[in-house]
Amino acid sequence: MDNLSYLFAAYSIIFAAVALYVIFLWRRQTLLDSRLRSLETQLSEIRDGLAKS
């Protein structure tokens, strides 16, 4: 490997690692969105149940 390859590898790894971490954060955020939707559904079910009673 010549010196240019080491330089290319170093900067590629830096930005690949940051991109992977951003993807990890985005997936966490998506999970939170689905949890929020689930809680909203549960809340509306309780409301409906109360309205009927």
Place this chain on the structure above:
Amino acid sequence: MKNRAGQNSIGPNWASWFGLLTVLLVSWALFMVFVYVPTEAEQGIVQRIFYFHVPCAWVAFAAFGLVAIAGFFYLRFGQKIWDDLARAAAETGMLFCSLVLITGSLWARPIWGTWWTWDSRLTTTLVLWLLYAAYLMLRAMAEELPQVGRLAAVVGIVAAADIPVIVISVRLWRTIHPAVIITRQGRHGLEDPRMIATLLVAFAAVTVLWIWLLMLRFSILRTARRLTELGGGLAELRARLSEQEPKRGRQILDLQSR
């Protein structure tokens, strides 16, 4: 991608603006590293790793320092916000500390002729990485335990004691790792002003990148904690309603909707 509140699903609007600032600064830093700065006379083109290697080290130290500070405040005041901040800082610190070790190894191979040597600075940096890996493993394995935050805070504070050791290691022990920013003779090692300018821009870019990632992770951890609490409250409400207390349940729901 937008959520129902009209915000980016990755985080609130500030995250988008801060992300844009990060992209601009990192692009500027890359332009300076690959176009503007002159090639170093002795090491050649591979020395350009230095302009991101050193800022990554600075950010890793800042992140782990923040873990210790937030851990101290969590032990002192017991507020979960400090625990979440420490966890977000530890994760981002691990990212940058890993990058320091990897880019350092890629730089060492052509210059020193080896991927790794048990040099004092390299070894103490690896010890720091291992300590915070243990911190994150503790958090992951004992997440359900109520005392995990306090245990992790203690580990985070103790582990941060390695940071000053890394900084002074090149002066304490015989080492092949260069002391570039401040040399062993007390001077700064970058003679060309373009090298100093490039390093400063890279410092700003990597620091802003870290703050952006830290704020995103912190925001996600805070939201997750609130949703867990809300889920617990909702389960309690369901249990009460099933005990035939519809009147009391309706009052609780009215309070929540306000």
